[in-house]
Amino acid sequence: MFLVDWFYGILASLGLWNKAAKICFLGLDNAGKTTLLNMLRYGDLRQSEPTQQPNSDEFSIGSVNFTAFDLGGASDRSQNLEGLLCQGGCCSLHKVPFLILGNKIDIDYAASEDELRYHLGLTNFTTGKGNENPSDYNARPIEVFMCSIARKMGYGEGFRWLSQYIE
Numbered sequence: 001m002f003l004v005d006w007f008y009g010i011l012a013s014l015g016l017w018n019k020a021a022k023i024c025f026l027g028l029d030n031a032g033k034t035t036l037l038n039m040l041r042y043g044d045l046r047q048s049e050p051t052q053q054p055n056s057d058e059f060s061i062g063s064v065n066f067t068a069f070d071l072g073g074a075s076d077r078s079q080n081l082e083g084l085l086c087q088g089g090c091c092s093l094h095k096v097p098f099l100i101l102g103n104k105i106d107i108d109y110a111a112s113e114d115e116l117r118y119h120l121g122l123t124n125f126t127t128g129k130g131n132e133n134p135s136d137y138n139a140r141p142i143e144v145f146m147c148s149i150a151r152k153m154g155y156g157e158g159f160r161w162l163s164q165y166i167e
C-alpha cells in the first residue's frame with residue numbers, strides 16, 4: 001500500500017500517473033542530470049561525484065522509465081540541441097516531445113529564460129506552455145521551463161507540460 005501511494009504521489013506530481021513512457025535526460029556536464037534523477041528516485045538531494053566516463057542510469061516508476069545519459073567528462077559539445085533535434089527530419093526522434101529544463105535558477109547569475117531561449121535558437125519557436133490540443137499537433141512539441149532542482153521548483157511544471165504529449 002505504501003509503495004502504491006509512493007508511486008502515485010511521484011507520478012501524479014509529474015502528471016505521469018497512468019502514462020507509459022521512456023523519458024531520457026541529456027545534458028552538459030554539471031547540469032544537474034544526476035541530481036534530478038536522484039530527486040525523482042529518492043525524493044531528496046544527494047551529492048554524487050562528477051561523471052568521468054560515459055554511462056547511463058536507469059530506473060522505472062510504474063510504467064514510466066527514466067534514463068539519464070551522462071556524457072560527463074567525455075561530453076562532445078558538438079552534440080548540441082540542433083543535432084538532437086535532427087532538423088533534417090532524418091531521425092527516429094522526429095516527433096518526440098522535448099522539454100528543456102534550464103536548471104540552477106537559484107544562483108544569482110543564472111541565465112534568464114529569454115537568454116536561454118536566445119542562445120538555443122528557440123526564440124519564437126517553442127510550442128507554448130498552455131494546454132495545447134496534442135492531437136492537433138503536427139510538429140515536435142518543444143518548450144523551455146526554468147527550474148531549480150535544489151529548491152524543488154519548476155521541473156514539475158515542465159513534466160506536466162510534457163505529460164500532455166504522452167499517452
Ligand SMILES: Nc1nc2c(ncn2[C@@H]2O[C@H](COP(=O)(O)OP(=O)(O)OP(=O)(O)O)[C@@H](O)[C@H]2O)c(=O)[nH]1
Binds near residue numbers: 047049072103148
Ligand atoms: N545551485 C544549484 N546547484 C545544483 C542544482 N542542481 C544540481 N546542482 C549541483 O550541480 C552539481 C552537478 O550536479 P549533477 O547532478 O552531478 O550534474 P550532472 O549533469 O549529472 O553532471 P555530470 O555527472 O558531470 O554529467 C552538483 O554539485 C549539484 O549539487 C540546482 O538546482 N541549483
